[in-house]
Amino acid sequence: xxxxxxxxxxxxxxxxxxxxxxxxxxxxxxxxxxxxxxxxxxxxxxxxxxxxxxxxxxxxxxxxxxxxxxxxxxxxxxxxxxxxxxxxxxxxxxxxxxxxxxxxxxxxxxxxxxxxxxxxxxxxxxxxxxxxxxxxxxxxxxxxxxxxxxxxxxxxxxxxxxxxxxxxxxxxxxxxxxxxxxxxxxxxxxxxxxxxxxxxxxxxxxxxxxxxxxxxxxxxxxxxxxxxxxxxxxxxxxxxxxxxxxxxxxxxxxxxxxxxxxxxxxxxx
Numbered sequence: 001x002x003x004x005x006x007x008x009x010x011x012x013x014x015x016x017x018x019x020x021x022x023x024x025x026x027x028x029x030x031x032x033x034x035x036x037x038x039x040x041x042x043x044x045x046x047x048x049x050x051x052x053x054x055x056x057x058x059x060x061x062x063x064x065x066x067x068x069x070x071x072x073x074x075x076x077x078x079x080x081x082x083x084x085x086x087x088x089x090x091x092x093x094x095x096x097x098x099x100x101x102x103x104x105x106x107x108x109x110x111x112x113x114x115x116x117x118x119x120x121x122x123x124x125x126x127x128x129x130x131x132x133x134x135x136x137x138x139x140x141x142x143x144x145x146x147x148x149x150x151x152x153x154x155x156x157x158x159x160x161x162x163x164x165x166x167x168x169x170x171x172x173x174x175x176x177x178x179x180x181x182x183x184x185x186x187x188x189x190x191x192x193x194x195x196x197x198x199x200x201x202x203x204x205x206x207x208x209x210x211x212x213x214x215x216x217x218x219x220x221x222x223x224x225x226x227x228x229x230x231x232x233x234x235x236x237x238x239x240x241x242x243x244x245x246x247x248x249x250x251x252x253x254x255x256x257x258x259x260x261x262x263x264x265x266x267x268x269x
Contacts, residue, residue, distance in 0.1 A: 013256065
């Protein structure tokens with residue numbers, strides 16, 4: 001499992017950010033759509049495992065399979081491009097601008113949401129036999145998750161909003177570490193091992209991931225969760241997106257870039 005040293009994989013991070021900025025609209029949206037769909041299916045899988053085993057650790061151990069699949073297939077999550085694209089601008093790559101970064105982020109957001117929402121509809125149909133009966137145990141669990149992570153936060157006011165934001169920050173600290181970990185190795189097994197560890201941490205700790213939530217909360221609304229679309233947007237999705245942006249860019253992108261791509265001068269002997 002060949003390992004790349006930090007200055008090598010940080011260069012790959014910058015290269016990846018540049019490539020994503022210049023990617024066509026069609027390819028950007030398709031890749032984002034598939035990433036959102038696969039991650040949503042992995043979330044449904046993990047919740048199913050949690051319900052059937054009663055052990056959240058087992059679900060967390062298995063959830064990273066979706067993340068590994070989507071990145072090995074070259075698909076993009078919003079959480080990953082939050083971290084990678086700005087590096088190309090900071091490195092002054094020709095033609096890379098903040099407008100290009102914002103364009104990429106918006107297209108990936110749209111694609112991720114569309115993919116996650118597609119799976120949300122599909123799974124709601126499965127959980128209710130085509131909406132002909134009450135949700136099964138997994139469907140009921142998803143509804144409860146949606147309630148606790150929207151109105152549950154709003155019940156605490158500003159403290160709830162702060163907690164939600166920090167959970168978003170911590171989430172993308174781990175998720176973007178997983179994105180970078182895939183660049184540390186040139187073998188499939190090395191990439192998978194590198195990605196698996198931080199994704200396991202994020203999921204088991206209950207941190208807030210904007211794309212996972214694009215599946216959980218629309219699903220919860222379709223499955224009888226007692227919260228509204230406005231609750232979802234104001235008390236989860238928007239603060240989570242902002243937290244994901246801060247966490248990935250600050251604790252992963254900028255720290256690695258500043259110390260491995262723009263290393264400070266050596267101290268005199």
